[in-house]
Amino acid sequence: MTLLLLIGLWKTSGPSQAKFGWKFLVSTDWDPVAGNFGALPFIYGTVLTSVLALLISVPLGVSVAIFLSELAPPRLANACAFMVELLAAVPSVIYGLMAIFTVVPVLREYGEPFLKRHFGYLPFFQGPMLGIGFLAAALVLSIMTIPYIIAISRESLMAVPRDQREAALALGATHWESTSQVVVPYARLGIFGSVFLGLARALGETMAVTMVIGNDPSIHASLFASGYTIASVLANEFTEATGKLYQSSLVELGLVLFLITIIVNALARLLVIATSRKGTVHTA
Amino acid sequence: MTRLGYRKLVNMVMLTLTGVSTLVTVSVLFLILGYLVWNGGTSIDWNFLTKLPLPTGEVGGGMANAIVGSFMMIAIAAVIGLPIGFLGGVYLAEFGGKTFSFAVRYMADLLNGVPSIVIGVFAWTIVVVPMHQFSALAGGFALSMMLVPITLRSTEQFLGEVPRALREGALALGAPKWKVVATVVVPAATRGILTGMLLGIARIAGESAPLLFTALNNAFWATGITQPTASLPVMIYTHALAPYDDWHRQAWAAGLLLLGGVLATNVAARWILGRGNPA
16 A cells, blocks of 8 residues: 555656656745746755754653653553643644644744844844744644654653663662663663654644744745745645646655655664564563 | 762752653643633534534534534545454454564554655545545545554554463364454454554544545535535634634634544543453
8 A cells, every 4th residue: 555655646746757857856946837846945844844843842752751651650650641642642733723823922922032032143043023934833843743752762661671770770870870871771762763753743744834834935044934844835735736747746745755754754663663672571 | 069969969850850841741731622622612502513604704604514524534434444454454463474464564654654645645646636526535535544554553453462372272172263363353352453443533533634635625515425525624724724713713613622522532442441451
């Protein structure tokens, strides 16, 4: 089925491949009227928002995983893990809804002026403060990826054999030292895996991002600026696309996104499998 | 400060930090719930559940067609996706060879990770284009593509947890393999499999990206499964982006309804599972 998907996308994007070749990936033009299509602004937006999101969600997610697997009493940990799972189940369009009516106004009124006042000399924090844009999209994505990072990191942390912890504690390490120097390194492959899975999620996320990113196919250094991601351009323009070339360009964008996420996912799964083999506990 | 004191301090600080992170993460859930109930609770009334959407400015419209449309597409997806996923899972767990199973499992995981919008594009190319029509069928097909890998993996996982002794007992009594699987192993894992299916359905119920250009949207009742059809998630999307306060309120109400449904299904699934294995 996966192969079928690949073949279908490849064939439908034929016209645009024939016309633009590899230049499709590096061109910054996106002009449906003149019939010029290039993917770079979308790839840029997709990668930028996802990486920013991970900068926030990885530290937060991993520390929650540590808390749940190492410190919290079992009952509390189970309750929290359940709530994290519910968080993962919230439909993405609802995150988008929340983002439009809460995150964006807060950023516009408080967050972005604050950043501009204190770090305005950096190129990332310049330009008009609209609320919508890369920063808002990254914030929403970070909240959406946290549950995945927590779930997988926690599994790998719990797969660390008990002896390892006890040995560290017996040598006189404090609880934190045993966690940071023994347990986390032991589970590091799985934690990396969880980061990649989170990344794949963030790359392909459509609805919430489309609702807050501003939808502007150009490249800006500033995080306040509007941008576009592959997934959101598909969502916005697909039904309106007229002409074979326009449509096949969009399908080729889909193909690019598909390949990126497949690679990231494949890496992530291999890492997770590698850890669970090493550990004693079988993880799904 | 002594060395030990310093180490203890670091210990305390870091442990507290992880605790605070947990608190922040969990509070996001309650924030979302609270905000939805606060904003959407007042907008859900009888009209909302039973009327069609009205042009902006007129009071009293609802989203009945989207609610029905959502159920319709979930049903289509379930009819296509659940049997394939279930049978595939049974095959993998009971009959498949080692290398082949691994390959299929890996593929299913990858398929599970494919962005939902790409699945939408795919469904568009193979259902919408040949039919020259956006339809509930295409939407249901797109959703079923997401449902298959979820069902397959959970079926396989729960079948794997059925004790070996149970199988061997049945085989020792002379039952052929298919009979062992159909009458002993699968019934033993029913609860888990049902849970997996419920969770899968809850997941696709909230998906909107694959529906945007397969089922499109519709302001009226769809007359059949080959017509463009409205669904709750897509309605929320269009209503939230529109500049009318009245529509925003409806979006909140629809959001509350959707989230309530999804979370209730999740809790129910876990409850079914929890009753079975008290561990």
